[in-house]
Amino acid sequence: MIAAHPRLTDVAQAAGVSVATASRALSGRGSVASETRDRVRRVAADLDFHPWAAGQTLRTRSTRMIGFIVPDISSTFYANALKGAQHRLQAAGYQITLMDTDERPSREEAALRALAAGRVDGLILCSSSGDGSAVRSIERRFQLPIVLFDNILEGVGAGRITLANEAGIQLLVGHLVEVHGHRRIGYVGGIESETSGAERLAGYQAGLRRHGLRYDEGCVRLGDWTVAAGRGETAALLELDDPVSAIVYPCADLALGGLSELRARGVSVPDEIAIVCFDDTDAAPLLDPPLTVLARRDRDIGALAASMILRALVEEPGEPMDVRIPMELAVRRSCGCGQATTGGGPAVGSHSAGHGRAD
Amino acid sequence: MIAAHPRLTDVAQAAGVSVATASRALSGRGSVASETRDRVRRVAADLDFHPWAAGQTLRTRSTRMIGFIVPDISSTFYANALKGAQHRLQAAGYQITLMDTDERPSREEAALRALAAGRVDGLILCSSSGDGSAVRSIERRFQLPIVLFDNILEGVGAGRITLANEAGIQLLVGHLVEVHGHRRIGYVGGIESETSGAERLAGYQAGLRRHGLRYDEGCVRLGDWTVAAGRGETAALLELDDPVSAIVYPCADLALGGLSELRARGVSVPDEIAIVCFDDTDAAPLLDPPLTVLARRDRDIGALAASMILRALVEEPGEPMDVRIPMELAVRRSCGCGQATTGGGPAVGSHSAGHGRAD
């Protein structure tokens, strides 16, 4: 229930003009005598008038809302991306309606439908589904600009932003091989329902190939993208007859679980087993040992998604813009590097992967 | 820009009824012949009709949106609370507009004004401001139900939820004194602009008092609520002539910074200095040593806030409901306890503090 606040008619009346003039005076569109405009604005300020969104939306067909759909807002990557996006959108007069899908494709689709039905002007979608058909139909149906973020779906999106998943993992594998001489490297990943998971696994394979190492299916364990799975799959990897000397984790939770399992078993990291991780987090430099990861600027990435949406909102639907976010090595100690910083600021290495724009 | 989807008139026309009947058939309010109702609903489904929010809002004065204002959504506490709140609100047909204020009171006020102007039906506010006057004026002005969450502001709020800050910290201090025999305990906190910070500091003081320990101002360091400040203030604490043997941290970031500083200086935790922390996080059990903290059910707390808002939305504005969330010890190793789990599930101790409801 929304209660009485001053309406445009109240402002108009108090200023002794018509609502049309009041509207023009406040919006700046159309011509108004500067004297009148000032008077109307003064009155509006006195009355603490704010135009009622529903009226504007009904008339202009714009909600000034952008939907942001994420699998899990408690992931720092999405949270920081959201902050970056919000910052930019707010500057452009937009607000964010957030939907957390708990990684469930069914909820994602429900979120999509709920928002598409006139609640938002555009959508930033971090899909956790592998199936783009729902998105495609909604994009067509509602002619709604959708920016795909983190995970790509085939044939959809007014813009797409992805991390350099494959190149990033190759960077990690390369570091393990070239700097530390590992020859048998394991991979504990999540089941790849979406592109980013698949690309990371592909990066692992390509990394091995590039360094002339044999790809052994037994060294790859895929489960959920959770701490618990990280623990379990790492345990499974340790049972191997011919054990690995290093493990690559494509996400923070898996690495946390893996590290916990290794510690529980008394396996020394990085002396007995080295580990590296795709995601950086606040805690990563403070773990024991500090985690070697890939660094990126989460907030900027979110801001970029926001810019893409804003662009799609004003421009004709041209070619979808495809951006790959490059990754950089943040070398710490879990890879075996000796005297790297234990502090917070990621010690960013000199290698970098990915390129600014593809397509 | 929102594009053409079917309107209620389209549904009505296709079903051969008036818009009024179509509206009644779909909403279930008013009487419609069951045959007619079924026909209309079938047609609506065929057309994939979704009522356009702005029209409903304009007419009913309800947006079915709840604003959620947080200082920092990348904090897992707020993120999980949001998830809990969203879950409950969605079930009641509401969505969430999120505003992250980056801990800036000016942004908080801007968020408040932006949302109050007809964009939301109610507000869940995690304030980072100590001043309730802006909130009070908005609450009055717009007659908007506001649930205060985590931080309390004087004389405002249709409902208030706080953690048992004081009792929780006392639990931590009590554990350090009773179980581990510490007599000189430091506190590295944030500058208390809001109630929860002040209550935690008060809990520290009360904890000392209860155990007959002298309160020494020199053992208390207050800075920002950040990792960097945790590092700096911990360093300052270590410079003391008469050093402390344990440190209490009232939030996760401060503890992370503190732990990092201690490690950098080669101070062994918990042998030389024991530490405990108010906040639990995913990483806490995986740090070295695993952090002894207070456990709580973040999602449930968010769901509770949502319930309060929903209640305020339907009921007359009765007495504001005041709830304190009790805290429990999750004993790990940073306090000096020996063989506690290193794994993920918090090893919840038997003590608990706080009570279900105050007022």
Added chain:
DNA sequence: GTGAAAGCGCTAACAA
């Protein structure tokens, strides 16, 4: 049980 019509607050086309 159903339809006609009014009106929520706002903007924009048109007239003056």
Added chain:
DNA sequence: TTGTTAGCGCTTTCAC
């Protein structure tokens, strides 16, 4: 430059 007016999509009286 300003006012009059229509109408966005929906719900809800009020007649029938």
